[in-house]
Amino acid sequence: MGRPAKFTQDQMLDAALAILGDGGPAAVTMAAVSARTGAPIGSLYHRFASRDLLLARLWLRCVESFREGFIAAMADDDVEAAALHTPRWCRANPAAAAALLLHRREDLAAQWPDQLGPELAEVNTSTADALDAYLARHPGADRQHLMFVLADVPYGAVRRHLLAGRTPPPELDALILTTCRAVLATG
Amino acid sequence: MGRPAKFTQDQMLDAALAILGDGGPAAVTMAAVSARTGAPIGSLYHRFASRDLLLARLWLRCVESFREGFIAAMADDDVEAAALHTPRWCRANPAAAAALLLHRREDLAAQWPDQLGPELAEVNTSTADALDAYLARHPGADRQHLMFVLADVPYGAVRRHLLAGRTPPPELDALILTTCRAVLATG
DNA sequence: GGAGTTCTAGAATCTACCATCTAATTGAAG
DNA sequence: CTTCAATTAGATGGTAGATTCTAGAACTCC
Numbered sequence: 001m002g003r004p005a006k007f008t009q010d011q012m013l014d015a016a017l018a019i020l021g022d023g024g025p026a027a028v029t030m031a032a033v034s035a036r037t038g039a040p041i042g043s044l045y046h047r048f049a050s051r052d053l054l055l056a057r058l059w060l061r062c063v064e065s066f067r068e069g070f071i072a073a074m075a076d077d078d079v080e081a082a083a084l085h086t087p088r089w090c091r092a093n094p095a096a097a098a099a100l101l102l103h104r105r106e107d108l109a110a111q112w113p114d115q116l117g118p119e120l121a122e123v124n125t126s127t128a129d130a131l132d133a134y135l136a137r138h139p140g141a142d143r144q145h146l147m148f149v150l151a152d153v154p155y156g157a158v159r160r161h162l163l164a165g166r167t168p169p170p171e172l173d174a175l176i177l178t179t180c181r182a183v184l185a186t187g
Numbered sequence: 188m189g190r191p192a193k194f195t196q197d198q199m200l201d202a203a204l205a206i207l208g209d210g211g212p213a214a215v216t217m218a219a220v221s222a223r224t225g226a227p228i229g230s231l232y233h234r235f236a237s238r239d240l241l242l243a244r245l246w247l248r249c250v251e252s253f254r255e256g257f258i259a260a261m262a263d264d265d266v267e268a269a270a271l272h273t274p275r276w277c278r279a280n281p282a283a284a285a286a287l288l289l290h291r292r293e294d295l296a297a298q299w300p301d302q303l304g305p306e307l308a309e310v311n312t313s314t315a316d317a318l319d320a321y322l323a324r325h326p327g328a329d330r331q332h333l334m335f336v337l338a339d340v341p342y343g344a345v346r347r348h349l350l351a352g353r354t355p356p357p358e359l360d361a362l363i364l365t366t367c368r369a370v371l372a373t374g
Numbered sequence: 375g376g377a378g379t380t381c382t383a384g385a386a387t388c389t390a391c392c393a394t395c396t397a398a399t400t401g402a403a404g
Numbered sequence: 405c406t407t408c409a410a411t412t413a414g415a416t417g418g419t420a421g422a423t424t425c426t427a428g429a430a431c432t433c434c
Contacts, residue, residue, distance in 0.1 A: 002380025003430040024294055026213070029421060040383045041423085047381095051422065104289065104350070107211050148344060148362045156343020157335060163291070175335050175370060182369030183362060190400040190411045216391060227413045228393085238392065375434100382429070389422080399412065404405100 007039040009047050013058045017095050020058075025107045028055065049113075056109040056116050062096040063123050065089075074130040077137065079150065083180045086154035087168045090161075098162050101155065141184075149180050194226040196234050200245045204282050207245075212294045215242060236300075243296040243303050249283040250310050252276075261317040264324065266337065270367045273341035274355045277348075285349050288342060328371075336367045 015036040019028050030051055034041045048054035066089055073082035090097035105112070112120065131150075135141055157176055161168045202223040206215050217238055221228045235241035253276055260269035277284040292299070299307060318337075322328055344363055348355045 001432050002378080003382075003432095005381065007382090024291065026294070026297065030423085031421070042383055042425090043381070045423070102291065103294075104211065107213070107290075107294065110211075110213065144356075144358055145362065147347070148359075152343040152347060153340055153366070154343070155346070156339040156341075159342070160334070160339060169331075171331060172335075174373075175332065178369050178373055179340070179366045182365050186361075186365055190402090190409075192411065193400095194412090217393085218391070229395090229413055230411070232393070233411065236393095377434085378432090380429105380431080383427085385425090385427105387422100387424070390420095392417105392419085394417075395415090397413085397415105400410085402408090402410105404407085 007037055007043055009057075011037055012039065012044060012047060012054065013061060016054060016058050017062075017099055020099050020103075020108075021095050025055075025103055028108075030054075052109040052111050053113045053116070056113050058099065059105055059108050060116065060119055060123070062093075062100045065093060065096055066100060067123060067127060071126065071130045074134050077134065079134075079146070079184065080177060080180055082150050083154055083176055084173055087158055087172050087176065090158050091167050094162075094167055097158070098165075101159060101162055145183055145186065149183050153179050194224055194230055196244075198224055199226065199231060199234060199241065200248060203241060203245050204249075204286055207290070207295075208282055208285050212242075212290055215295075217241075239296040239298050240300045240303070243300050245286065246292055246295050247303065247306055247310070249280075249287045252280060252283055253287060254310060254314060258313065258317045261321050264321065266321075266333070266371065267364060267367055269337050270341055270363055271360055274345055274359050274363065277345050278354050281349070281354055284345070285352075288346060288349055332370055332373065336370050340366050 012033060015033050016028050019032050019036060028051075030041055030044055033039075033054070034044055044054070048057065069085045069089055070082055073079075073085055090101075099108075131143070131146065135143060135146070154176055157172050158168045161172075199220060202220050203215050206219050206223060215238075217228055217231055220226075220241070221231055231241070235244065256272045256276060257269055260266075260272055277288075286295075318330070318333065322330060322333070341363055344359050345355045348359075
């Protein structure tokens with residue numbers, strides 16, 4: 001093999017995530033990640049060819065974690081569970097939630113690395129597919145309304161709390177459910 | 188007097204706003220603003236003591252524009268109009284809307300300039316006051332529910348479209364209204 | 375134990391940008 | 405026409421941070 005690693009890739013991503021939470025995208029410098037993990041800069045570059053690649057991987061790791069539960073709920077035809085997945089996931093993964101929902105992807109990795117293109121595409125299409133499949137099973141449903149209820153409202157509901165560094169309060173779920181039912185009853 | 192100005196402060200802010208829309212906060216360098224307006228860097232620093240000050244002023248200009256209509260609607264006791272103010276204002280001011288809703292204040296001006304502290308405080312308190320006044324007039328209303336309906340839902344509704352560079356579609360207003368009525372009927 | 379490989383280590387380099395500084399314009403007022 | 409202040413102009417300095425480079429350490433397998 002070779003020399004065993006003293007620092008894992010995930011340790012580096014964890015450090016980057018923590019720094020991101022404290023100081024925003026600009027604070028995530030290679031030097032900062034180095035200082036936080038204790039790993040020398042050379043080791044960082046041994047794992048990640050560039051800063052953009054590191055941040056892109058961090059973003060992907062966060063997204064994967066979120067997407068899984070969402071797609072599962074949709075596959076079960078459970079729209080309400082899918083809508084509630086956002087606040088629940090935020091409570092379970094506050095740091096990842098803040099990273100994902102408080103920043104634009106381009107603000108993290110200015111240049112999305114080519115080699116990660118496929119992974120990015122996969123994330124996007126698999127989510128779209130889950131929605132398409134649901135719509136195919138429910139011809140009466142309206143896509144606009146679904147997006148509103150599944151994405152827009154939960155996102156908005158959660159955001160203010162993440163910004164404040166808090167976890168979304170439990171009362172939020174009732175509000176989201178009320179919205180969900182009212183809007184879906186419409187069309 | 189002296190030599191008349193060739194470039195106004197608003198021209199510089201407009202350029203910064205456009206650059207922000209194209210490339211995000213990091214793209215708004217003094218050199219970029221200089222190139223876009225045609226004004227030399229020296230002129231920029233003649234008007235704005237620092238980059239942070241320029242971006243802080245840009246942010247304030249955007250916020251003021253939004254706040255006005257919102258506060259007016261609240262003063263009229265018209266919650267539905269206040270909720271719809273967000274999508275309407277976004278349609279009327281797409282660039283400012285993107286700047287305001289797609290970035291965190293700290294991502295624009297890393298260090299908020301001291302001299303702008305009072306203006307920032309004013310923005311925050313005046314909005315809070317409008318809400319407090321409404322609550323005082325309507326003892327039955329629930330603050331959480333109001334925030335959800337006035338801030339969270341409209342914000343979420345609009346965001347996805349701003350991200351895509353589109354203007355929020357008109358159908359959104361009906362969805363927001365439906366949500367507004369359903370949630371306020373609850374508490 | 376020697377060869378090969380993977381990883382740590384951090385100094386050195388290179389780049390981009392903010393901010394400063396000096397000098398040159400420009401037009402108004404007297 | 406002279407004086408004066410506001411503004412333009414942009415070269416230059418200083419710094420922060422990404423990236424590269426070279427050397428050495430630690431482990432496995434033969």
